Amino acid sequence: MTDKNFFAKLRESLLLIAVSFLVVFIGILVFFNYRAQVSLEKAYTERIKSNIKNRVIALSYFFTERKNDLNELCVARSISSFFENKALGMSMEYGLRASLLSIQREFKYLLTSKKLQGMNIYQRIVFVDPSGKILVDTKPKYLHESNYINWKQLLIKERSEPYFFFYKTHNKYELFFSVPYFFKNKYVGQIFIHINPKSIYKLLSLKDTFIFFKNKEHTIYLNKNVFCDAQDFFLRFPEKLCRDSKFLLMLKQHPKQCFVIATSTPIKDSGYSILIMHLYDKNAGLKVWLYPLSLSFLAILLFIGLFISQRINSQNLVLKTKLEESTKYQREIEQKNIELQNEIKRRKVLEERLRKSEEKYRSIFENALVGIFQLRIDGTFIAVNPKLVSLLGFDNPEELLDFYTDISSQLFVDQRQSKELLKLIKEQNFVDKFEAKLRKKDGTEFWAALSVRLVKGEDLKASHFEGVLVDISDRKNMEEELKEINMHLQEALIRAEEASTAKTEFLANMSHEIRTPMNGIIGMLSLLKDTELSDEQRHFCLVALNSANSLLALLNDILDLSKIEAGKLELEELEFDIYELIEDSVMAMAVSAQQKGLELINYIDPIIPVKVFGDPVRIKQVLNNLIGNAIKFTHKGEIVVTTNFVSQRDNVLTIRIAVKDTGIGIPKEKHKKLFEKFTQAETTVARKYGGSGLGLSISKHLVELMGGEIGVFSEQGKGSEFWFTLPLKLPQDRVEHLDVPEKIKGLHVLVVDDNITFLKHLVSFLKGIGIRAQGEISGVLAISELKSAFLIKDPYHVVIVDYYLNDMHGDVFRNQVKSNSDICDTSIVFTVPYYNLSELLHREQSITSSNFLIKPVSFRDFISTITDAVFEDKDKPYDIDLPKEDVDLTVPKGIRILVVEDNPINQEVLKSMLKNMGFTVDIASTGGEALTLLENRDYKLVFMDIQLPDMDGYEVTKIIRANTSEVKNPKVPIIALTAHAMKEHQTKAFEVGMDDYIPKPVGVQDLKKVVKKWLRGKGIEFSKQDERRECAGLDEDLQNKFENLPIFDLDGVLERLANSKKIARKALHTFMKVTPSRMQELKQEFLRHNAQRVKEIAHTMKGSSATVGAERLRALLQQIEKAAASNNWKILRKLIDDLYNEYDLFEKEIQKGGFLDEKDSKDK
């Protein structure tokens, strides 16, 4: 009975669970089905919206194309020709009408060519003048005059882009596109294009779709082929549509209502939106409620079936359970039997293993190659193996066991070792490889390594020791030998280091010993060169100087290489201007290159920062070596120095500098050995071109020391490209790039040069700094390009042109530009090779600072020249540092200053500034030269550049200040010329003995302050002026009298020359022969900002002018002399221009009088 109750309860539970599951299942089905229906409906809606979206996109594209057509019309040649002809004054009757016909043809072509699915897009194109009068009309014949349009009210000149609008006639709308037309920035009319509504309908047509254009005022409906008012067709039009709107659209004429999906998209810049509605069938989806009902019915049927089958199964279950119980007991018994048998087997296996293990360990014990033992606590052996027996010199184990009663005293040679061993075992319970000296049976001593373990009993007390003993006598002997060898090696190392130090000291000493006389030779030869010499003597002197410089360069190379090999070369890490460094190197080589007729081109990627950290002296050394080699091995063509950005990571900038030439090239098989020392490409090369073959080897070492790589690409006869990479640190606080004024970005610049490489790099540089640049390779093409740019209303602001183009010279180019009214406003900047500057000055008389650049181009100069050319006064002379403080100097004669500087331009600038102040100035290009000069002359002040080719300025200063110095005045004030602004550099300068520093670039103001500070009290007077000398060059009285002076005073000449016409004639001939070149020299010195020389030349010419009676010339030269003395550059410029004019007048006066043509007669 109990079982029956149990089963009954079980059945009920199961039934309940089944029902619950079924209910839940049905619910889930219904839910998912509903979701599916909703998704279907959504997909349907999305499809409709997608279609609408596609139509909107098509319409947007259509509108964009119409605007593009209008834009193309705006630049059509036919329209601009008409206005050009009109501007020329042509009348309709005589010629102008033909231009209108061209426009008409252009419009008609557009009308017929633009089609959409075979249908014309445009119905009409009209060009209307500002008064509203039609100039051109493609009106088809069928359009009636009733469609009159008041064009004037549709003109909108303020809009710059094409736009569209709807124009209402009495019962419909017309769609127009329009754009104002400008000719030479003046509004001259408007183009209107009438769109064929059929084309839009064809584009957008979709079954069950309504298309509207809506703005604030009205809603326009595209009714098949006509635009009409939506209010005429529909009721209840919504003002606003929400996203994915559905609403009821009611047609007026029919009682039909329809649900629609509407999407509104604004048309950019028009004020209109496109509104597209598509019919929406609400009944398109399936009925949602049917499925759940069907499912529920199915579930009930299933439930009934389950219940019946459940009842039948439960009875079967009871019988089955009883059967299973009996089977279970039988199995248990069987299981137990099996386990017992397994246990027996396992025990047998264990016994066997134990037996085998015992055998194995016994074998090990007996046969081991090391001594094994067991030892009692009292020091007697319990057991020993045969190896230990033989090690200790016994015959058998029993003999050994009997022999030792106390191993501490019997076995150990030194009992202290025994005690130590025991102590260690007690502390650690185990000692490994304890080395001790032991004694054998026969008293022989040997070294052994003992490994011993303390064995504890079950009571954890010490029971006995077990251990291993190994004979290490051989090893010990070897250790002794090794120790001795090491000692010998240490001694050898010390000797080698001493030798290296001696070598370095030798090199340093020899370097000084050799350099000193070399510098003496070079210094003396330099001084000799500047004295009065005959041509032959000068030639000998220059040859000797060149040879000495070459020898010194070779010595420096050898010393550098030795330093590198000895690992003694130390690199500096200084902040420097990478642009200045590269440009200085290139400029220094420019003359040599240009003398050989080679083009030297420099390019620096403008994204490279200006200030970096590194060793500028060594970088310059590598660069000079590569450029020097390029010049040496190139006979025609060009040399291009490019500096490119490679990467920047973690404040380290990597750049790549390459020097590429069109020279003799290097065979591929020689590339590997190029960078080895004393290697040239071929021995014939060494003979022909000279050179030590060390330059590249040193360059490689230096580059690798700086963390870079160096390599070459070359092929014989096809030139070479030597490149190297450099990792350079950037300043932590701020990364500074080239300073490019905002106002020049966006300028339109044309570069003209027949050297394609130079052209390409300069255009690339200009684009890199934000300038719109193009290039042309000839003057003719450039002129054509300037005109074309003007015509398309995008003229060039500046044209940078090589003065020596193949097809025309600069003066011809300038005339062609300036004589054309369209392009005459373009600023012109000429580029001139440094080598040709003086020849150019001879040709050109109107050179200013803002219209020429010297090649190779300095990029900073380039930027400032473009800025001046476009934005500054074109007649502005060079920048003048007018003193802010009215300090003037009175310098007695013979005050000598030394300038130690290797850059030729800086030399020139400093020398000029100091000479203007009245000092005598000497220049030294190297530290060695400086020392020689200081040893031979007494200088009151020294300006010392830090970066010099042979040694840095700090080193030179140390030598000057040293006790052993041989200079005349070791305490001479030394002023550092430094580009380094960092504090530690200034501190270092003071530490080595410098007195002051002056930052580069040096200004006159700073220079005067320093001079005043360090030369006060040394015979130099300083006085203040009450007022600045403004126009001081002009003597007012003289100016007033100038006009009254004769151009040529013949009587005065004769009076001065004892009435001898013959002498006077001769003097005039000489004057007219010499004066033009002197005037050129004067101008050249003016452009070089060398007031002192200007003054000197003017003074000389003044005298000779007076001699030949050129009174006005003389007066003018006097004014020039005074203006130069007061550094009045503005006045000087005007005076020098007047000088040329005055000389022309003088020449004409002489010719007019015919004095020079008279035959000599006997003088009175």
Add this chain to the structure above:
Amino acid sequence: MYNRKITKLMLLFFAIFLAAKSIYAFDLTDIKKRGVIRHLGVPYANFVTGAGDGFSVDLVKLFAKYINVKYEFVKTDWKHVIPDLIGKKIEVKGNQVKIIGDSPIKGDIIATGLTVLDWRKKLVSYSSPVFPTQIWLISRSDSKLTPIKPTGDISKDILAVLLKLRGMSVLNVPATCLDASLYGIKEYGAKVIDFNKNLNELAPAVINGKADATLLDVPDALVALEKFPGFIKVIGPLSKRQVMACAFRKDAAELKRTFEEFLDKIKKDGTYIKLVKKYYPAVLDYYPDFFGYGRKGDR
């Protein structure tokens, strides 16, 4: 004696007959017999382009088809175009012409934009006017000469142009409609320069600065304005309206009559206007009355 007289008379008639036959030797019949009509043309503007087409070329080709003969183009120049038709050498001075010898006949019809001039009328027989024209003065666009303001009176306009010419150099082509002596230009102080190259090179010559201005007829001027937009400008007229026509030998009456029929036909069927639109669309707007249009909108 009586027999001799008759023989002489017969010989005379025979001679006359032979002479008459030779007069008609190059007329229509002979051309049909020969099977080819020879078209004398000078490469000039769009009348004879030099590329095998042109208004005049197309016109004569159509005429050849009309009379069922082949077409042959015979290239000539302005100096020889009339001698090549009439077989006589001529000397022209201003409006006066003199026959100075014989030369071979090379063509049957002149159609090459030949303007009707008085001295030419003395030598050839012109067809009905085929094309309108006028002489304009053209200069470079940056020249000191400025276009006149039309007054509506052609004579006043011509005078206004002439008064601008003092001291100016003007190109002209002697013995053609561009002969300066026909328009009194020298009398108004202009320096006349003879130009002996192709007439198509007149405008380029002025652009390149060979002279301050040049004479051009309207068809050529319209072509030049299209070829060199912005480089030249029209100052104004130097002549009243002129016409161009085809020319025949005076003894080719049949040929000329047939050509007139042909011309009438193509004017009626629209072929003529199509030719004009093809080569000189602008001229329809300048001289609408010549082409039978009342207003501009009717085209």
